[in-house]
Amino acid sequence: MKFIDGYRDRDLTDRLARQIRKAAAGTYTFMEVCGGHTAAIRRFGIHSLLPEGIRLISGPGCPVCVTGKGFVDRLSVYAGLKDVIITLYGDLMRIPGSGGRSLEKARAEGADVRIVFSSLDALSTARNNPGKKVIFAGIGFETTAPGTAAALQIAYRENISNFMVISAHKIMPPAMEAILKEGTRLNGFICPGHVAAITGSGIFDFIPRNYGIGCVVSGFEPADILLSVLMLISQVNANQPSTEIQYNRVVTEKGNLVAKEVMNEVFESCDTEWRGLGLIGGSGLIIRKKYERHDAESVIQVKVVESPDDGHCICGDILRGLREPSDCGLFGKACNPGEPVGACMVSEEGTCHTWHKYRLSDG
Amino acid sequence: MDRFVTLNHGSGGRQTNDLIRELFARNFAMDMPLTDSAIVTFGGKKVAFTTDSYVIDPIFFPGGDIGKLAVCGTVNDLAVSGAIPGYISASFIIEEGFPIDELSRIAESMAREAVNAGVRIVTGDTKVVGKGKCDRIFINTAGTGVLLREGLDVSTASAVKPGDRLIVNGSLGNHSIAVLGSRNNLSFTTPVLSDCASLNHLTTKLLSECNGIRFMRDLTRGGLAGVLNELSSMCRRGIIIEETTLPVDEPVRGACEMLGFDPLYLANEGKLIVVVEENEVLKVLDILRSDPLGRNAAVIGEIAAVEKGKVILTTVTGGKRIVDMPEGVQLPRIC
Structure with a gap:
């Protein structure tokens, strides 16, 4: 923890906040893509340290928030089958599917739904329950996809035939590009540090090159985020957009080559639906044919009926940085962390959830 | 309110409070605010009275076990109400097949903690349910204690002031x-x-x-x-x-x-x-x-x-x- 404390040091963050105030000339809108950043900004009250002209908006980088309702519905159907154990990351429990039905509710009605901390825990569940089909809900970006891929490789190699994955894995750059193409006006991206730890910072290079918008790969501590903001301000002021790494204690330009190889061996890209953003070409990861027998969707075919979204929920606009949670009529009323309507209210890292949980005393 | 009870209703947060207020306290016509112990009068003496059920996985964990927890929890509910805990009950719901040696470890642990706290376990109940009908063992304890002094109120926050x-x-x-x-x-x-x-x-x-x-x-x-x-x-x-x-x-x-x-x-x-x-x-x-x-x-x-x-x-x-x-x-x- 000493390692973390240095980046939370009050003198350091005060100094960075002063430098930001000095450097800021005019208005700036930066998007933090990753939900981890949104949570850190709110948790530490970082926005309350920034001058008025700097606006931080949240992007589509909370995996729970962008996961389509259809995925939850499919999981619910699987959960209702005989001799099936659903294993998932904790934040998935509460995402509302069609008609507000979540996995948490499915569990209350008797389904065997278990929270795991890694894909390998799910694999152990399969080993320990040979008479049951164990389905792991693969969700997340380049950060968690290699873990799912590694579990699939082991299951394939060791022929753990009752282990299956349903993949809703996604990759980040196409979504960032989609946001820019849709016209969200930004002066820079605070880029996801843990995604870049796997992929390398190079995957963001097309953004400054093609769109003239700066990218700084940031760590998750207060000093990291403040320094990243300062770096983006300098880029804007000098009119020199580029990809820079602030989080250089973890991230390199090339990334983790082994993890990338594992991910590519198991997954191939596909078009996929993002909650709020719609269908984005080449942004999803599906399981390659070689691993078909561990792909829940090919092994167990079910019929899933999806009902339309609540028309009042504005999660889509929030994920694109067009509107803020306080613009939503449901926020804090019909939609709250205990009874979420939209996905942004579910995860600890969802924009609405963090706004609700860490809302400022002045509202 | 939800149609089904979810784990959130037992988390001690907002949903728990809603359930208690809207379902139990209303039906039981209980006095508000609800505090850790009820303060009742017996023969002119103010007595604190509380109960709690203990369900935990695993039942043995670093630093304690379900038995120690069942004694401490009830003792603490009485203690923070300003009472001197005196007597405790202990009721067990046990799953068929539960090892007797683990049960005796739990009972020994409860006895030890009761001595530490200076309370006596004076009554109880035992029920055994079929395999799979409960998760190993559940314990309920209730406790009573006399208020440290007449009129003491450290539970309702009525005296709390700015600057405290x-x-x-x-x-x-x-x-x-x-x-x-x-x-x-x-x-x-x-x-x-x-x-x-x-x-x-x-x-x-x-x-x-x-x-x-x-x-x-x-x-x-x-x-x-x-x-x-x-x-x-x-x-x-x-x-x-x-x-x-x-x-x-x-x-x-x-x-x-x-x-x-x-x-x-x-x-x-x-x-x-x-x-x-x-x-x-x-x-x-x-x-x-x-x-x-x-x-x-x-x-x-x-x-x-x-x-x-x-x-x-x-x-x-x-x-x-x-x-x-x-x-x-x-x-x-x-x-």
Whole structure:
């Protein structure tokens, strides 16, 4: 923890906040893509340290928030089958599917739904329950996809035939590009540090090159985020957009080559639906044919009926940085962390959830 | 209200409160506000009366077991109500096939803790249910104790005033992390021990030697955040706490960073919050710190005249944010 404390040091963050105030000339809108950043900004009250002209908006980088309702519905159907154990990351429990039905509710009605901390825990569940089909809900970006891929490789190699994955894995750059193409006006991206730890910072290079918008790969501590903001301000002021790494204690330009190889061996890209953003070409990861027998969707075919979204929920606009949670009529009323309507209210890292949980005393 | 009970209804947060208020308290016509113990009158004497059920997985965990927990929990509910715990009941619901040697370890542990706390286990009940009808063993304890002095009220927060200080007796979250770390389906282990302990000797000392204690509450399921939110709504004041003053042990902080948990929301089983008037702060700290159960006691904040009904945290970087009532069970994050 000493390692973390240095980046939370009050003198350091005060100094960075002063430098930001000095450097800021005019208005700036930066998007933090990753939900981890949104949570850190709110948790530490970082926005309350920034001058008025700097606006931080949240992007589509909370995996729970962008996961389509259809995925939850499919999981619910699987959960209702005989001799099936659903294993998932904790934040998935509460995402509302069609008609507000979540996995948490499915569990209350008797389904065997278990929270795991890694894909390998799910694999152990399969080993320990040979008479049951164990389905792991693969969700997340380049950060968690290699873990799912590694579990699939082991299951394939060791022929753990009752282990299956349903993949809703996604990759980040196409979504960032989609946001820019849709016209969200930004002066820079605070880029996801843990995604870049796997992929390398190079995957963001097309953004400054093609769109003239700066990218700084940031760590998750207060000093990291403040320094990243300062770096983006300098880029804007000098009119020199580029990809820079602030989080250089973890991230390199090339990334983790082994993890990338594992991910590519198991997954191939596909078009996929993002909650709020719609269908984005080449942004999803599906399981390659070689691993078909561990792909829940090919092994167990079910019929899933999806009902339309609540028309009042504005999660889509929030994920694109067009509107803020306080613009939503449901926020804090019909939609709250205990009874979420939209996905942004579910995860600890969802924009609405963090706004609700860490809302400022002045509202 | 939901059509089904979910785990969130048992998390000690908002949903638990809603269920108790809207379903139980209304049907039972109970007096508000609901406190850890009911205060009833017997033959002219004020007696505190409480009950609690214990369900925990695993039943043996670093720093304690379900039996010790069942005694401490009920003792603590009486203690923070300003009572001297006297008599306790113990009822067991046991799953068919449960090993007798584990049951005897639990009973020995309860006996040991009862001696520590100075209470007697005087009545009880045993039920056995079929395999799969309960998770190994559930224990219910109820307890009574006589109020330390006539008219003592440290539960309803009626005397809490702006400027009063908030003190906790030690590090937050150890129980949650110890239990989580010892679940055999998790792939991490921690050196953390549960803080499970009876606090009645400590509270008796505090209440006997200090006159300025306005409120006490043990910090269990909903964590510090849950209790502070209840306190702020009971006394209709604001509460301001400083993140830098919160005692949290390094391994607990580490686990929280990894799992995305907030120590403010983690359960404790040997921690309490004391609200005390300003001029008795040092005295309370002295008493707490001279006891092994209060060695890491710290002043963490104060009652404010502003921000009525809200709990505000000043963060390590000087930013400000609200600390909300816990909403459901804390869920570990994805990445």
